[in-house]
Amino acid sequence: MSDLLALAQKAALEAYAPYSKFQVGCALQTVNGGIYTGCNVENASYGLTICAERNTIFHAVAEEGPLMKMVRLFVICLGHEFPPCGACRQVIAEFSLPDGSTEVTYLSAGKPVTRTIAELLPGAFIIPSRKSCSSSYSSPVAP
Ligand SMILES: [Zn+2]
DSSP: OOHHHHHHHHHHTTOBOTTTOOOEEEEEEETTOOEEEEEOBOOTTSTTOBOHHHHHHHHHHHHHOTTOOEEEEEEEETTBOOOOOHHHHHHHHHTSOTTSOOEEEEEETTEEEEEEHHHHSTTOOOOGGGGGGSOOTTOOOOO
């Protein structure tokens, strides 16, 4: 397993998941070479829960600023396997490489599976006026 997957596993151990019992960890690498980790943090309201992926991405933005872009992201859930949820895919797209080639790795049948964010979220929602600050892959034509 790669270093990022090991870091994601370590972060999962710190998850606050008393409701779902799903301990999820994430690790990402930025274009600048920064490495950041995060875990899911649940809340009794459920709706205020944040996934490990978004927690990690927001941490990276806080450290590197609004132009932060990710090269790759790993996510793992202890005892379970699934790719990022739809909300996280949209946030990954926001901070992905402009062509959508940011790699997302998760476990499936016990093995790491890597897909680009463009594969996981074709037609990501992009506000045209913010294109210079966000990814532009598969962006819809402005009305
Ligand atoms: Zn999510």
